[in-house]
Amino acid sequence: MKKRLYLELENCIGCRSCLAACTQCGGHEERNRNYVYDVNPLVNRQTMPLMCLHCENPACARSCPAQAIQIHETGAVLSALVEKCIGCQNCTIACPYGIPKFDQEQNIMYKCDLCIDRTKDGIPPMCASVCPSNTLQWLTDEEIENKKKQFNLDNGKWVTSMPYLEGETNVKVNLPGILQGITKLF
Amino acid sequence: MQAKAAVNQKSGNTLNNAFASHFAKSMFLSVTALAILSFIGTRMFTHVDLNLYGYMVGTIVFIGGFFYRFIAWGERPPTKLILKKGLKLLFRKSTPKTSVEHLATYNFIWNRGIYRWTQHVLIGWGCILSCFVTFPLVFGWMYFTMDNNGHYNIIAMGMKVMTVPAEGIIANLSYNALNITAVMVIAGVCMALYRRLKNMQARAEQKFLYDFLPLYMLLLVSITGLALTFMNIFLHGAGQPAMSLIHQWSVIITLIYLPFGKLAHIPFRPMSVLARNYREHYAEQGMKECKVCGDQFVSIEQSKDVVDVLGVNTIEFKAKEGHHLAEMCLPCRRKYRIAQFSGFPTHEVKVKEANQNAKG
Numbered sequence: 001m002k003k004r005l006y007l008e009l010e011n012c013i014g015c016r017s018c019l020a021a022c023t024q025c026g027g028h029e030e031r032n033r034n035y036v037y038d039v040n041p042l043v044n045r046q047t048m049p050l051m052c053l054h055c056e057n058p059a060c061a062r063s064c065p066a067q068a069i070q071i072h073e074t075g076a077v078l079s080a081l082v083e084k085c086i087g088c089q090n091c092t093i094a095c096p097y098g099i100p101k102f103d104q105e106q107n108i109m110y111k112c113d114l115c116i117d118r119t120k121d122g123i124p125p126m127c128a129s130v131c132p133s134n135t136l137q138w139l140t141d142e143e144i145e146n147k148k149k150q151f152n153l154d155n156g157k158w159v160t161s162m163p164y165l166e167g168e169t170n171v172k173v174n175l176p177g178i179l180q181g182i183t184k185l186f
Numbered sequence: 187m188q189a190k191a192a193v194n195q196k197s198g199n200t201l202n203n204a205f206a207s208h209f210a211k212s213m214f215l216s217v218t219a220l221a222i223l224s225f226i227g228t229r230m231f232t233h234v235d236l237n238l239y240g241y242m243v244g245t246i247v248f249i250g251g252f253f254y255r256f257i258a259w260g261e262r263p264p265t266k267l268i269l270k271k272g273l274k275l276l277f278r279k280s281t282p283k284t285s286v287e288h289l290a291t292y293n294f295i296w297n298r299g300i301y302r303w304t305q306h307v308l309i310g311w312g313c314i315l316s317c318f319v320t321f322p323l324v325f326g327w328m329y330f331t332m333d334n335n336g337h338y339n340i341i342a343m344g345m346k347v348m349t350v351p352a353e354g355i356i357a358n359l360s361y362n363a364l365n366i367t368a369v370m371v372i373a374g375v376c377m378a379l380y381r382r383l384k385n386m387q388a389r390a391e392q393k394f395l396y397d398f399l400p401l402y403m404l405l406l407v408s409i410t411g412l413a414l415t416f417m418n419i420f421l422h423g424a425g426q427p428a429m430s431l432i433h434q435w436s437v438i439i440t441l442i443y444l445p446f447g448k449l450a451h452i453p454f455r456p457m458s459v460l461a462r463n464y465r466e467h468y469a470e471q472g473m474k475e476c477k478v479c480g481d482q483f484v485s486i487e488q489s490k491d492v493v494d495v496l497g498v499n500t501i502e503f504k505a506k507e508g509h510h511l512a513e514m515c516l517p518c519r520r521k522y523r524i525a526q527f528s529g530f531p532t533h534e535v536k537v538k539e540a541n542q543n544a545k546g
Contacts, residue, residue, distance in 0.1 A: 009527055009528075016541065016544060019542070019543075019544035020544040022544070023544050023545070026385070026386050026390070027385070027390075027391070030545075031543075032542075032543065032544045035520055035539075035542055036541075036542070037520065037521060037524045037532060037539065038532070038537075039524060039528045039530055039532055040528075040530050040532065040535065041532075041535055041537045042535060042537065046528070048524050048527060048528065050520055050523060050524060057499075057501065059496055059499075059501050059503070062264075062495070062496060062499040062501060063264050063492050063495050063496060064264060065262070065264040065265040065267070065268045065269075065457070065461070066265070066454070066457065067259065067262070067265075078391065082298070083448060083451040084451055084454075086268075086455075086457045086458035086460075086461045087294075087458055087461055087462065088268060088461035088464065088465065088488075089465070089484070089488075090264055090488070090491075090492050090495070092516060093484055093488060093489060093492040093512050094492050094495075094496055094512060095519075096503045096511045096519070096523075097519065097520060097523050098514075098515075098516035098517065098518075098519030098520040098523070099520075103297075105294070105297040106294050106295075106297045106298045107288075107294035107297075107458070108294070108298075113391075116390055116391060117386055117389075117390030117391070120390065164526045164527055165526075166503050166511070167501075173527070175527055175528075
């Protein structure tokens with residue numbers, strides 16, 4: 001059963017557990033590859049996570065002269081292959097979401113690989129497995145479909161990913177509360 | 187003048203038209219170059235070591251696979267771009283330093299860990315030194331003769347370079363060069379295999395054909411090579427003919443497979459020097475300012491190139507504000523995305539992104 005990373009952005013409470021968990025994934029060498037942003041930092045405390053969305057047509061891989069960014073059979077866009085990455089940083093410029101990080105010393109790009117050692121066996125990625133507020137979830141397409149019914153929007157709006165993104169992605173993003181015009185109280 | 191130009195153009199065309207493809211042209215030129223070099227090196231083919239002709243054929247098949255793989259790769263738009271611009275900048279002052287750091291001392295791997303650096307130096311230099319010994323022997327660019335008993339002449343490209351005593355240091359180093367490099371490669375490959383046993387992540391990402399097979403092949407080449415020495419010294423040559431065929435087979439398979447597995451990064455890695463030159467040169471030419479915060483984050487040239495390359499792939503990231511997403515610096519680009527979700531222009535709030543690095 002294929003599962004996807006599914007983000008309900010507005011649930012985020014800014015605890016940054018996902019960042020801490022990311023550092024602990026095998027091969028990440030204790031550096032996190034995701035982000036958490038304050039939406040309106042000087043006014044309120046709403047935060048939203050941002051991570052690689054694993055595009056179906058990834059700009060990073062298209063712009064890589066070394067074919068260092070491989071796409072796994074699960075659809076995950078992997079981090080740069082260590083022996084191929086030549087350190088040109090094209091991918092960091094190409095990514096529409098600004099996700100890839102670059103290490104000058106090691107001369108290599110690194111980005112979210114959806115914890116491929118876990119997700120290839122159906123285990124949720126580190127970030128989703130620790131998220132305390134259900135912002136990051138690991139769901140089947142069917143479960144995402146059920147969520148769609150559950151929210152039952154009267155304005156006909158249900159959004160996973162498009163049109164807030166630049167193209168179709170393997171990670172699905174949603175903002176049910178904001179679309180309904182409901183202010184959530186935590 | 188015009189006529190001359192026209193003639194030049196025409197002759198240029200005919201040279202290119204003489205070959206069906208890039209592949210055919212590259213193949214023809216390299217095989218011709220090899221033949222000419224061997225002709226000179228072996229003094230008109232009088233000193234060819236026919237024991238090694240299998241390797242010769244193997245090398246030519248390898249060159250075929252090499253051009254097949256790398257011409258296809260060089261046609262990808264981003265690759266073509268870096269190759270073209272990088273080659274123009276090859277004679278920058280920093281090129282020798284960058285080349286040594288990237289291709290000989292592997293400083294960037296040192297920064298990834300001492301274990302990995304040691305393993306890479308052992309395998310890398312083991313292989314490179316072996317190539318320096320074997321290819322000249324195979325193509326006759328280097329051979330040994332003996333004028334008076336007990337002294338070898340080392341002949342390189344058909345010229346006597348030096349005469350060394352047969353029991354001397356240089357002679358012994360020459361006899362044992364491949365034994366030494368074999369030990370280096372075996373040690374390095376064992377370290378690499380051990381890392382893959384211990385590191386689950388390394389194993390998760392790696393495939394047998396792509397990552398493991400080349401390592402096993404290097405191990406096989408080195409062990410059969412050492413076995414040849416063992417058979418010569420301790421078994422008085424028993425089994426040597428059979429083992430030399432096994433060794434030859436393993437070397438040829440490794441060579442032919444090289445462009446298609448992990449080892450493809452050997453001929454390909456010099457690109458990192460081109461990429462570094464490309465970045466340094468165009469950073470000096472002028473830096474791109476972020477459309478939102480004004481920070482200089484990449485050279486104007488590279489920004490333009492990436493936009494063009496994405497355009498070739500029919501990817502257009504136009505922001506509502508009219509610029510391309512690649513024209514924003516990375517933090518602004520991330521905040522811009524948050525802004526698309528929330529409807530509030532996060533990227534326009536002048537607050538630096540904070541608390542983004544969890545300390546594992």
